[in-house]
Amino acid sequence: MRAIFLILVAAATLAIVSTVFGGGYAINIAIVVCIYVILASSLDIVMGWTGLFSFAHAAFLGIGAYTAAILGRDFGTTFWLNLPLGMIVAGLFGFLLGLPLLRAQGHFLAIMTIAFQTIVYLVLSQWTDFTGGQYGIEVEPVAGFTTLSSYFYLVLVIAVICLIAIRFLTQSRLGDALQAIRDDETLARTIGMNTKAVKLVALAISSAFAGGAGVLLAYHIRGVTPDDYTVLASASIVAMVVLGGRGRFWGPVLGAVLLTALPEMLSILTDYKHIFYGGVLILVTMFAPQGLAGKFSRWRAR
Amino acid sequence: MILFQQFLANGVVVGSSYVLVALGLTLIFGILKIVNFAHGEFYMLGGYVAVVGTQVLGIGPLPSIVLVIVVMVMLGWFIERAIFVPIAKKDPTNVIIASFGLSILLQNIVLKIAGPEPMLARSGLPRGAIQIGNIFLTSERLAIVALAAVTVTALLVVLKYTWIGLSLRAMSENATVARICGINVRRVGVVTFAIGAALAGLAGALMATVFTVQPNAGSLIVMKAFVIVVLAGMGSIEGAIIAGLALGIVESLVTGYLGNGLRDIVGFIFVMGVLTIRPQGLFGIQTDRS
Amino acid sequence: MAIWVKAAAAAGLSVMISSVAISAAFAEQLKLGVSLPLSGPASLAGTSIREGIEFAVKQANQKGGVFDQDVKVFIEDDEGNPTKGVTAVRKLIEQDHVVGISGTYVSAVAAAESKVAKEYKVPMISAGSTSSAVTDANTAGDPWFFRAFPGSRAQAKQTASDTLKKLNAKTVAVLYENSIYGKSLADEFKSNYEGIGGKVVAMEAYNPGDKDFYSSLTNVRAQSPSAVYIAGLMDSGAQIIKQAGELGVQTQIVGSGSMMSDKLIELAGPASEGFAVSSMFEPSTPNKHGAEFAKEFRAAYKKEPDVYSAIGFDSMGLLIEAARRAGKPDGAAMQKQLLNMPDFPLSQGPDRTTAKFDDKGSVEFKVGLAIVKNGKREWLPFD
The missing domain is CATH 3.40.50.2300 (Response regulator)
Structure with missing residues (x-):
């Protein structure tokens, strides 16, 4: 319960800071932060809790976004239908990818997710008739939430719901099962756990959340273009989880906030922000391998 | 048929560069088990060192190749010691993230220094086409294939007859047993990493004479190199040679007969397919890790 | 609180x-x-x-x-x-x-x-x-x-008419970058060029940043069009021009506005001789x-x-x-x-x-x- 209270406090702080102290620009960043918090936390379901390194999270983000855009274009469906459908389609793809993925071993698994990510990107950018190719597809704003600040509150509420859901999930029996697999898969199998089914469910849920984040992103930018869904985007989501700390509830949240907001604060140094970003990733993995949340809890334990 | 011959020749040229990049990666990824995303940046840096050698210093193509190898060996040595070893000691999975950071870092440092314009390394070879039967090629393209063949042969000899080759092969079989047998794993690691970096740099230098080099030149080729290594089987030198050439040829045929847009997708579809049927890779052996 | x-x-x-x-x-x-x-x-x-x-x-x-x-x-x-x-x-x-x-x-x-x-x-x-x-x-x-x-519509219209009338090319193969820039130019070029009586024999997309065009150009050579129109950026454009020369593609090459650069001539070398580029500004304007x-x-x-x-x-x-x-x-x-x-x-x-x-x-x-x-x-x- 303490975690849920903290989530609400954090959300309220974000809302106050961005609407009272900042204008549209701060709200804009706050929206992107919320979307990436969902992404990083959902990736952590498979990465932190089951130890699967996935470089395909931006692909699921894209699948969700394009599902919403294509449904809106071809059937005129609204946000309230597109959001669950985007999650379902992304979750389905996650499940389908999981079937061959979970048979692969070790590093092959990471390579397979990269291959999947690249294929999704190339399909989005090249299947012009269906996805609009490089032109992308326009998305109308959500009715009733057309202003930036009202849309921000919508995204914030959805992000809070997602975080609470993820919190419950990781604290549930499924979470225990995932942790058992991460710690010792052979042992988990020996005690009669269907480890593959558990992992498959985790991957599908994680992808579904990413798809939901994609729907939110599509309505935020009011359109979809393939360049938001590259392997680089996937890698930066992985970086958020690692920077914040794997397998800790607050780790990915912290990582997403830092890595989304940091480049914005750095834009005074427009010319050097990527150099700085790359340097930070190296230094964090060298000096805080368990992520910042890990560092923090160790410091508190002391 | 005339078209087919030309497509085949194009594929062999591009495939040769894939082989060089993938060989370096198969040593680093396949044997040391380091997932190094910055391998593509070694390729890119090799290209820029060749530009510096041939354009700025004006020392001619062959001395420039030596310069590329020396610089890349030093860089590989430094990066392995200063970044990867300390990280791997604490948590090996974090190496992926560090290498991703390194890739962004190197790309953008080069962007700041050299700018975004493409640069050409001068090969000093005569310009213009050479016609062999129905096939058109340039002397530079032929030189890529020839130099790749020489390098591969040299590498095979080194791996077969020297202590480093022996230790490497032992490590690729079983790292723990190799260590027990008294192999200095750390020394082998750093030498392997340096050789891998030099191979990528060499490939980049050769390709910079034909395709120019830009700060982001390595970002796609590193993905393809991973595909090749997985298809070939982790750490398999012969496999990487075959798979690298095959990917080059398949891409060329796909471009020729199906269109350019599909070229980059085939390798990835292929690797998904192979891993679906054989989760341990094309030539890999099934092992169960606990 | x-x-x-x-x-x-x-x-x-x-x-x-x-x-x-x-x-x-x-x-x-x-x-x-x-x-x-x-x-x-x-x-x-x-x-x-x-x-x-x-x-x-x-x-x-x-x-x-x-x-x-x-x-x-x-x-x-x-x-x-x-x-x-x-x-x-x-x-x-x-x-x-x-x-x-x-x-x-x-x-x-x-x-x-x-x-x-x-x-x-x-x-x-x-x-x-x-x-x-x-x-x-x-x-x-x-x-x-x-x-x-x-915009792309007017630029492509002008290039289509220049290609047909000024350069006397009746058939064209189009190579375009798969981006909004390249694709909009290529589509507009095709409809305009065919509208005034020319024939587009091939439309081939390439990915941004592509460097190897031997296979595409081999196909172009087989169709022997009287011109090749490239809608894309300078780096790929220079490679297409250079490689067309190496493969013996003997046609007029026409490029879109972003290829108006001295660097292109430097990179493509002698093959750039005769290359025509749609140009809105020259230092010698x-x-x-x-x-x-x-x-x-x-x-x-x-x-x-x-x-x-x-x-x-x-x-x-x-x-x-x-x-x-x-x-x-x-x-x-x-x-x-x-x-x-x-x-x-x-x-x-x-x-x-x-x-x-x-x-x-x-x-x-x-x-x-x-x-x-x-x-x-x-x-x-x-x-």
């Missing part, structure tokens, strides 16, 4: 009040924004455009600035990515309080950014984005996204305003300006002049002025080209054709 919120709100309010007071004191300073790809693949053009923009600002400030103060420019890197671009534009408007934006180069990003700028009533002037779709999205008579040079810009740019930067620096120069110059005429740094007033500036000279296009924006925010002028002779581009006279 409640007390804390109140305290925070009070603090926020006081910050807002003081920032209003500060901005009132400096209300006269003209602040303009720039959004360009300065990293990533598109930075090749972005850095060149930036030089033209900075040159326009420098020139204005040397002449005493606007409203008796230097013009202040805020530059954001949009990385050629729509999400980053939207954030950059919001930042420029909300945080830096700019009243006009020059940007951007990638058409997909410009499309996303223009929606935001319109919302805030801040006029944007394209810094290189060519696709006609972005100005087409404007409301007729009330455009917020301007382009001070012809007959446009007197443009020639003056070229002279001053050369003196300041010790290098030749190119079409990108000219685009940046015109884009920023227009914003500064619109603010000066509006008499106050106000986006809506500037937009009105922009629609009424048929006397403002542009450095691009033929002599006496002016910023006569149509009701969709686009400028039409005749796009020239340059042909490489002895390693130098020579401009064919406008007819």
Whole structure:
């Protein structure tokens, strides 16, 4: 319960800071932060809790976004239908990818997710008739939430719901099962756990959340273009989880906030922000391998 | 048929560069088990060192190749010691993230220094086409294939007859047993990493004479190199040679007969397919890790 | 908790009040924004455009600035990515309080950014984005996204007619980059060229940044068209020209506007001889305003300006002049002025080209054709 209270406090702080102290620009960043918090936390379901390194999270983000855009274009469906459908389609793809993925071993698994990510990107950018190719597809704003600040509150509420859901999930029996697999898969199998089914469910849920984040992103930018869904985007989501700390509830949240907001604060140094970003990733993995949340809890334990 | 011959020749040229990049990666990824995303940046840096050698210093193509190898060996040595070893000691999975950071870092440092314009390394070879039967090629393209063949042969000899080759092969079989047998794993690691970096740099230098080099030149080729290594089987030198050439040829045929847009997708579809049927890779052996 | 919120709100309010007071004191300073790809693949053009923009600002400030103060420019890197671009534009408007934006180069990003700028009533002037779709999205008579040079539709139409009539090529193979820029040019070219009696024998897409075209060109050679039209960027264009020469493809090659660069001739080597490129600006331009810009740019930067620096120069110059005429740094007033500036000279296009924006925010002028002779581009006279 303490975690849920903290989530609400954090959300309220974000809302106050961005609407009272900042204008549209701060709200804009706050929206992107919320979307990436969902992404990083959902990736952590498979990465932190089951130890699967996935470089395909931006692909699921894209699948969700394009599902919403294509449904809106071809059937005129609204946000309230597109959001669950985007999650379902992304979750389905996650499940389908999981079937061959979970048979692969070790590093092959990471390579397979990269291959999947690249294929999704190339399909989005090249299947012009269906996805609009490089032109992308326009998305109308959500009715009733057309202003930036009202849309921000919508995204914030959805992000809070997602975080609470993820919190419950990781604290549930499924979470225990995932942790058992991460710690010792052979042992988990020996005690009669269907480890593959558990992992498959985790991957599908994680992808579904990413798809939901994609729907939110599509309505935020009011359109979809393939360049938001590259392997680089996937890698930066992985970086958020690692920077914040794997397998800790607050780790990915912290990582997403830092890595989304940091480049914005750095834009005074427009010319050097990527150099700085790359340097930070190296230094964090060298000096805080368990992520910042890990560092923090160790410091508190002391 | 005339078209087919030309497509085949194009594929062999591009495939040769894939082989060089993938060989370096198969040593680093396949044997040391380091997932190094910055391998593509070694390729890119090799290209820029060749530009510096041939354009700025004006020392001619062959001395420039030596310069590329020396610089890349030093860089590989430094990066392995200063970044990867300390990280791997604490948590090996974090190496992926560090290498991703390194890739962004190197790309953008080069962007700041050299700018975004493409640069050409001068090969000093005569310009213009050479016609062999129905096939058109340039002397530079032929030189890529020839130099790749020489390098591969040299590498095979080194791996077969020297202590480093022996230790490497032992490590690729079983790292723990190799260590027990008294192999200095750390020394082998750093030498392997340096050789891998030099191979990528060499490939980049050769390709910079034909395709120019830009700060982001390595970002796609590193993905393809991973595909090749997985298809070939982790750490398999012969496999990487075959798979690298095959990917080059398949891409060329796909471009020729199906269109350019599909070229980059085939390798990835292929690797998904192979891993679906054989989760341990094309030539890999099934092992169960606990 | 409640007390804390109140305290925070009070603090926020006081910050807002003081920032209003500060901005009132400096209300006269003209602040303009720039959004360009300065990293990533598109930075090749972005850095060149930036030089033209900075040159326009420098020139204005040397002449005493606007409203008796230097013009202040805020530059954001949009990385050629729509999400980053939207954030950059919001930042420029909300945080830096700019009243006009020059940007951007990638058409997909410009499309996303223009929606935001319109919302805030801040006029944007394209810094290189060519696709006609972005100005087409404007409301007729009330455009917020301007382009001070012809869009893809007009450019492709001119090139199609030049290819058929001036270069006498009856059949063409089209190679285009799979981006909005390349695809819109290629599609428009095809419909125009076939409309006036030419025949397109092949349409082949390539991915941005591709370097190896041997297989595509082998196919082109087999079809032996009388010309090849390339719609794409300079780096791939140079490779296509060079490799076509190596493969013995003996045809006229025609390139889109972004290949108007000396670097292309250097990279493609002797194969670039005879290469025709659609060109809106040359350092040797007959446009007197443009020639003056070229002279001053050369003196300041010790290098030749190119079409990108000219685009940046015109884009920023227009914003500064619109603010000066509006008499106050106000986006809506500037937009009105922009629609009424048929006397403002542009450095691009033929002599006496002016910023006569149509009701969709686009400028039409005749796009020239340059042909490489002895390693130098020579401009064919406008007819």
